[in-house]
Amino acid sequence: MKSSAIVLASRPTGEPGPENFRTEEIEIGTPRDGEVSLRVLYLSLDPYMRGRMSDAKSYAKPVVVGGIMEGETVCEVTQSGSPEFNEGDIVRAMTGWRTHAVMDAKNVKRVNTYGAPASTALGVLGMPGFTAYGGMKVIGQPKAGETVVVAAASGPVGSLVGQLAMRAGARAVGIAGGRDKCDYVKNELGFDAAVDHRSPDFASKLAALCPDGIDVYFENVGGHVWDAVFPLLNLYARVPVCGLIAQYNGPSKGEHDRLPVTMSTILRRSLLLRGFINTEFAPTHYEAFQQELGPLVATGEIKYREDVVDGLENAPEAFMGMLKGSNFGKLLVRVR
Secondary structure (H helix, E strand, C coil), X not given: CEEEEEEECCCCXXXXXXXXXXXXXXXXXXXXXCEXXXXXXXXXXXXXXXXXXXXXXXXXXXXXXXXXXXXXXXXXXXXXXXXXXXXXXXXXXXXXXXXXXXXXXXXXXXXXXXXXXXXXXXXXXXXXHHHHXXXXXXXXXXXXXXXXXXXXXXXXXXXXXXXXXXXXXXXXXXXXXXXXXXXXXXXXXXXXXXXXXXXXXXXXXXXXHCCCCEEEEEECCCHHHHHHHHHHEEEEEEEEECCCHHHCCXXXXXXXXXXXXXXXXXXXXXXXXXXXCHHHHHHHHHHHHHHHHHHHHHHCCCCCCEXXXXXXXXXXXXXXXXXXXXXXXXXXXXXX
């Protein structure tokens, strides 16, 4: 059997371009004992993939030039050499950007979405959802009456962060890019307030929405959003640092050295800034996350939005757009 795959053609400098990707046909064979053959249904596109395209030192190894782009997928088992899986089972696996794969059954997980669509296993009930859950459960720890602010609030992580804050009795303020996204955050997700980071008076608007300061700030962006949030952090504020998408393509125009002011303020206000990768919380919190949120997503009590692009060949363009904020909700590729 052959699979169509998108590989890393070259490492980008700054923003990725079409020249950094290449489509190839690869032989994948048939499953041996302990392996399964998979047909990819959905591919998840996530900001962390930009880091994998670089050879800079990080928490995970980069994709080698010529290697298949890394990514998690929801798949259908088409042939099984393992007693753990049957033909037709819906599973998730790190197959990367391709249409078919043969994998060790030990690296394949059965999908359980409690009745929600299988695609949610890559979004609100998958890695992004668990990132929000783990970051808030372990680091943010919102309390009733506190103010929680989250950047990229219309995205798969930020949208759940705000909903978890409200379920804890806190006030949720979302930061998003554009009127449509802000309307979605406030009117559909039910946040207490939303503010457009593209507004020329963004910082003053955010301050007006947080008259009592900020107790928890869930960081997904960095850059000028951080500059507006930072002066509003209260004594003992907690900052789960999940992502810094504004910096993934290198320094932006007008960047300045934030370190001296940041360090002195951390000291004076006894701030907790804690970077994390969601996998570190999985052994102790993943099962509880699934059991707690699965039924809430299935019944609609927890809301989510998906942005689905058709065709693996369109993954590079969709990915490049995501890094600029063009997606609206969890970005998925429906693989034909």
